[in-house]
Amino acid sequence: MHGYPKRVSRRQRNILLGLGIVTAGAVIWVGWIVKPLIDRGFFETATPDKYVASRGANLKAIRNALMLYHDSEGQFPAANGWLDAIRPRMQTNKMTAEEAETKIIRPDLTGKPGAFGYAINSAAAGKYKDDAGPASTVLVYESTEERANASGEPDLSDGRLGITIDGKLVP
Numbered sequence: 001m002h003g004y005p006k007r008v009s010r011r012q013r014n015i016l017l018g019l020g021i022v023t024a025g026a027v028i029w030v031g032w033i034v035k036p037l038i039d040r041g042f043f044e045t046a047t048p049d050k051y052v053a054s055r056g057a058n059l060k061a062i063r064n065a066l067m068l069y070h071d072s073e074g075q076f077p078a079a080n081g082w083l084d085a086i087r088p089r090m091q092t093n094k095m096t097a098e099e100a101e102t103k104i105i106r107p108d109l110t111g112k113p114g115a116f117g118y119a120i121n122s123a124a125a126g127k128y129k130d131d132a133g134p135a136s137t138v139l140v141y142e143s144t145e146e147r148a149n150a151s152g153e154p155d156l157s158d159g160r161l162g163i164t165i166d167g168k169l170v171p
Contacts, residue, residue, distance in 0.1 A: 051095055053102040053110065055142065059163040061103040062118060062140050065089040070129055076139075079125035079151035083116065106142055119143035119150035124165065135166035 051057075065086035070076050077085035083104060092100040102110065106117030124132035124139050132139075138154040141162030145152070154162050162170050 051099050051102060053105070053107045055107060055161050056169050058103055058106065058118070059140060059142075059161060059169060060167070061090060062086070063163045063167055066120075066139060075126055075128050076120070076124055076132065077126070079120055079122050079149070081149055082120045082125060082151065083118070083149045106146075109146060112146070114148075115146040116148050116150070117142060117146050119145055119152055119154075121154050122151040123153070125151055129165055132165060136164050136168070138162035138170060139165045 066076055066082070068089040069086050076082070087104070090100055090103055104116055104118065106115075109115040109117045118140055120140055121132075121138050124137060138156070139162075141154040141156060142160040143150050143152065144155075156162050156171055159171065164170060
């Protein structure tokens with residue numbers, strides 16, 4: 001009886017044997033699908049690319065951090081400490097502290113101690129996003145003020161950029 005208990009009928013033995021074949025077939029089938037993915041490095045952990053600061057990328061990163069703050073606190077941070085409030089929410093993944101810091105420094109001010117170059121719209125600061133104005137309201141913008149936690153009314157003259165509450169870059 002090939003190692004099966006005597007209580008197992010021939011029909012039951014055939015069912016168990018069939019399940020074994022089906023299981024082995026499934027393993028072969030899954031291996032046939034997965035092996036090419038493994039060979040191509042699909043399951044390998046990707047090394048993050050080095051962050052390259054740019055005007056648009058920085059504004060998007062700042063806006064994302066502001067939205068994370070908004071989602072957890074129910075409002076945007078106050079104007080007098082907004083940059084300090086969002087720093088813990090800046091996505092840094094495996095970045096060094098220096099690389100992460102480049103997200104909040106306007107690229108043309110890199111290397112200038114204490115210079116940041118971004119300001120929050122004071123009309124949006126401390127407010128729930130729907131109370132800050134329409135989705136097209138500028139939330140953060142490149143400012144002539146270079147200090148941290150700058151705020152004011154957006155002035156996008158002279159080619160400065162801003163980003164709206166809904167995430168669109170505007171000149």
